[in-house]
Amino acid sequence: MAEIYGKGIVALKQMLDNKEISPTELFQYFEKRADEHEGKIHSYITRASVDYNADRPTEGKLAGIPIAVKDIFCTKDLRTTAASKVLDEFIPKYESTATARLIAEGAWFTGKTNMDAWAHGASSETSAYGLTYNPWDLDRYPGGSSSGSASVVSAYVAPASIGTDTGGSIRHPASWCGILGLKPTHGRVSRYGVAAMGSSLDSPGPMGLYTEDLALLLEVMAGKDEYDATTSPSPVPNYTADMQTKRTFTLGIAKEYIDDATPDIQKRIMETVEILKKMGHTIKEVSLLDPKYAISAYTIINRAEVSSNLARLHGVRYSNPRNMFGEEAKRRSMLGAYALSHGYYDEYYKKAQKVRQLIKQSFADTFQSIDLILAPTAPVTALEVGSFEKYPFFGEMMDRLNEPASVAGIPAMSVPIGLDGDNLPVGMQIIGPALHESDLLNLSYQLEQETDFFGVIKQGLENWK
Amino acid sequence: MKKQADNHMNSITTEEVLRLASMIRIELSDDEVEKLREQLGETIDYIRNLSELDTSNVEAEMTKTELKNISFRDGAPSPRTFSQEDALANAHKTKDGFFVVPKILDK
Numbered sequence: 001m002a003e004i005y006g007k008g009i010v011a012l013k014q015m016l017d018n019k020e021i022s023p024t025e026l027f028q029y030f031e032k033r034a035d036e037h038e039g040k041i042h043s044y045i046t047r048a049s050v051d052y053n054a055d056r057p058t059e060g061k062l063a064g065i066p067i068a069v070k071d072i073f074c075t076k077d078l079r080t081t082a083a084s085k086v087l088d089e090f091i092p093k094y095e096s097t098a099t100a101r102l103i104a105e106g107a108w109f110t111g112k113t114n115m116d117a118w119a120h121g122a123s124s125e126t127s128a129y130g131l132t133y134n135p136w137d138l139d140r141y142p143g144g145s146s147s148g149s150a151s152v153v154s155a156y157v158a159p160a161s162i163g164t165d166t167g168g169s170i171r172h173p174a175s176w177c178g179i180l181g182l183k184p185t186h187g188r189v190s191r192y193g194v195a196a197m198g199s200s201l202d203s204p205g206p207m208g209l210y211t212e213d214l215a216l217l218l219e220v221m222a223g224k225d226e227y228d229a230t231t232s233p234s235p236v237p238n239y240t241a242d243m244q245t246k247r248t249f250t251l252g253i254a255k256e257y258i259d260d261a262t263p264d265i266q267k268r269i270m271e272t273v274e275i276l277k278k279m280g281h282t283i284k285e286v287s288l289l290d291p292k293y294a295i296s297a298y299t300i301i302n303r304a305e306v307s308s309n310l311a312r313l314h315g316v317r318y319s320n321p322r323n324m325f326g327e328e329a330k331r332r333s334m335l336g337a338y339a340l341s342h343g344y345y346d347e348y349y350k351k352a353q354k355v356r357q358l359i360k361q362s363f364a365d366t367f368q369s370i371d372l373i374l375a376p377t378a379p380v381t382a383l384e385v386g387s388f389e390k391y392p393f394f395g396e397m398m399d400r401l402n403e404p405a406s407v408a409g410i411p412a413m414s415v416p417i418g419l420d421g422d423n424l425p426v427g428m429q430i431i432g433p434a435l436h437e438s439d440l441l442n443l444s445y446q447l448e449q450e451t452d453f454f455g456v457i458k459q460g461l462e463n464w465k
Numbered sequence: 466m467k468k469q470a471d472n473h474m475n476s477i478t479t480e481e482v483l484r485l486a487s488m489i490r491i492e493l494s495d496d497e498v499e500k501l502r503e504q505l506g507e508t509i510d511y512i513r514n515l516s517e518l519d520t521s522n523v524e525a526e527m528t529k530t531e532l533k534n535i536s537f538r539d540g541a542p543s544p545r546t547f548s549q550e551d552a553l554a555n556a557h558k559t560k561d562g563f564f565v566v567p568k569i570l571d572k
Contacts, residue, residue, distance in 0.1 A: 089555075090555055091554070091555060092555075093547060093551040093552075093554050093555070094545055094547070094551075187532075226537075227545070229532070229535040229536070229537075230532065230535075232532075233532075292514060293514065293515060293517075293518060295511075296511065296512040296513075296514055296515045297515065299508065299511075299512050300512055300515075307489060310489075311489070311490075314490075315557070315567075316556065316557075316564050316565075316566050316567075317552075317555070317556055317564060318555035318556060319555075320557075322489075322490055322491055323491065323492060325491065327497075330486075330489070330491055330493075330497075330501070331501060331504060331505065333489040333491070334482070334485040334486065334488075334489055334491075334501065334505060335505055335508060335509075337485045337488045337489050338477075338481075338485055338505070338509070341485075341488070348512065348515075350525045351515050351516070351520065352512075352515065353525040353526065354520035354523040354524070354525045355515050355518055355520060355523075356526075357520075357523045357524065357525070357526055358518060358520065358523060393507065393508055393511065
């Protein structure tokens with residue numbers, strides 16, 4: 001039998017199509033990987049069995065492909081907790097649109113991955129089910145909030161996963177765990193059946209080891225959904241075909257974003273920029289609104305939406321009582337209530353909505369003269385477990401370079417661009433105009449072909465062989 | 466990445482913390498009240514930086530999408546409609562096909 005280890009989902013699909021392996025055998029391979037490594041990384045809250053996947057379609061783009069799912073997507077008859085005790089025993093009776101579309105193409109689910117509770121955080125520290133650890137250094141955070149979806153792929157306990165990104169929750173853990181993650185345009189992938197955090201921000205998306213895998217997963221999940229009124233009616237491109245044609249881009253670099261990162265990260269970004277120049281792309285300096293304002297606008301809008309979304313959990317229809325909320329959920333709901341309350345509404349919520357317009361405008365102006373923006377994904381590489389306590393407002397500080405794109409609702413992707421002095425992965429963001437996911441994937445694929453992501457994916461796989 | 470202001474002690478009062486807790490229907494211990502007062506104060510101090518931006522000529526648009534007139538058709542058949550059994554499946558307490566809710570009025 002051909003080697004499975006390290007193969008992405010497109011390559012695994014080939015093996016299945018060639019009958020080199022059966023879906024059950026493939027699933028069992030990853031079950032065994034989980035048995036061996038879960039004790040170290042703790043990626044899952046709930047694991048799924050072969051039996052659970054028994055009725056999957058045998059034809060389709062993902063027939064027989066194992067995928068790990070963030071525990072924020074409702075999965076019919078499979079426990080869904082959002083990493084909170086409030087949903088500890090919740091067994092959804094319906095399927096989220098994103099996971100339903102994966103299932104319709106025959107995907108199998110390996111399990112539900114750990115995360116910050118309600119996706120509030122950037123470390124897995126707020127999960128009610130314990131920490132997830134970074135496969136690159138087990139004493140460090142994996143990032144978050146899609147923590148388990150990043151670590152599970154990084155340690156090759158699953159070949160690909162899906163997460164959600166509200167203010168960086170796909171990009172941030174992807175960068176800390178040395179994998180790829182794409183936050184689509186808000187409204188490109190349906191939010192129906194995803195435990196809501198910030199409804200005007202939440203964007204489900206793919207995570208994996210190879211650009212072609214993200215392209216395929218996005219293609220399957222994206223598109224209009226009558227159950228989410230904010231989904232875009234714009235047709236879904238063939239991302240896989242689009243990325244094959246090498247295109248040249250004008251790429252913008254914003255000082256406001258680069259200056260925020262550690263010297264090691266800045267150096268990796270500048271070296272990548274030099275390579276992109278040699279590949280024929282044009283680099284241009286641009287100026288964007290300082291991310292410190294995006295953090296504030298994001299915080300206010302996010303907390304306001306959190307407080308209204310979590311208000312529906314009253315312990316009658318399907319949840320446990322509200323006193324089981326963790327500290328972070330309480331803190332966010334209270335700040336949201338504050339920003340929306342009489343006397344403060346104009347000063348905070350309305351002001352934040354206006355600043356959101358400024359941020360959108362700042363991006364729109366910039367995209368007049370360039371195609372894509374390059375920036376660090378995070379200001380630092382993976383931090384040691386325990387450092388959460390040292391930062392007030394930890395999540396926002398870690399996501400400060402992710403939140404501007406979230407507030408503007410535009411797509412952004414994190415790709416690995418090497419290691420820092422501590423041998424930890426560095427991620428670079430590719431940010432584009434609304435519905436330009438094809439451009440992001442095209443550039444990512446070029447970097448992959450040219451540099452193999454500076455050996456990060458290979459090294460990560462080597463570490464867990 | 467340091468705190469923007471050190472005078473956060475006055476940003477929010479204990480009474481306000483208690484009022485917010487009651488708005489979101491959560492009970493807090495005394496320790497939690499104090500901790501939250503401090504943490505919320507720090508965050509509020511930070512987010513006040515928005516006042517540095519001039520937004521006098523900006524409309525507060527509440528939606529980001531360009532979509533218009535998106536609505537469900539009334540009475541449209543839905544293959545995803547719950548059966549009564551499914552709707553009640555995750556409830557803690559049910560009776561005769563209904564949810565049982567906590568009593569909110571005294572006699």
